[in-house]
Amino acid sequence: MKENSRGGNGMEKMRLLWNLRRTTRQFGLPELVFCCTLFFLGGVIGSFLLLSTSQHVEDELVKDSVRFLPHGRSGEALPSSVEYQILSWKPRAVYFPNFATSKQCQQIIKKAKVNLHPSGLALRKGESVASTKGVRTSSGTFINALEDPSGALKAIDDKIARVTMIPSENGEAYNVLRYEIGQKYASHFDSFNPNEYGVLKSQRVASFLLYLSDVEEGGETMFPYENESNMNVGYDYEQCIGLKVKPRQGDGLLFYSLFVNGTIDPTSLHGSCPVIKGEKWVATKWLRNKNNF
């Protein structure tokens, strides 16, 4: 029995050896090349995945370290993110989509609606109400953030101070404006040229416009001299040309009237195109270089 089983094992081994030889013969050069390519590709994909994961982990760590930066007593514990788009460098104009909520806009309109008057103008030397008739045809009212019981204007005030880094004490009361069909504001400067207005206690540095409504057609805020265009062509201040910003409820527009050296930026000339369809509501906040004005 022992002999027999040894003989059976021998046969089995022979068969295995034969099968192995056959398999090795089938695994020729093409199969080898195929396997090598497969290994190579696997390596490339694997290291790419590893690298991107470690980059992601690194990014997370950087974000975390920013989150926990120590801050001064007047600072804030966490970084905030406010979306913005630079519309122009000449003048420096920045757009903030969804700066305020629709509810906040409605609350501001509700408060302003009951106290509207024809909009006025700061008159230059030699000008009168009669001589400037037609320059600004909207109606409006001034509201201080603290007079708004809904708290909407205070929240907007704080947000404007944070994005401009100009303290809210330097801001004038909001001038909430309503433009009906055909109403407009011809191009003008928000800053005061001392040669035209005399010496004033303080100067307007920047303006923040919060659009409280959409406008179906027209009513854009325009910058006719954007990028120094149209400056030497005898521009008619009534004309609606240049960079035009279409009002959208809740969006904000910030632009600087002064260069960083404190002189007036001529490209900050701006106005409101006439409303063609619908109604325009906007709240203007002028920011000054001093807090006593």
Ligand SMILES: O=C(O)CCC(=O)C(=O)O
């Ligand atoms: O209504 C606008 O879009 C512009 C308002 C404006 O120019 C101003 O309030 O000084």
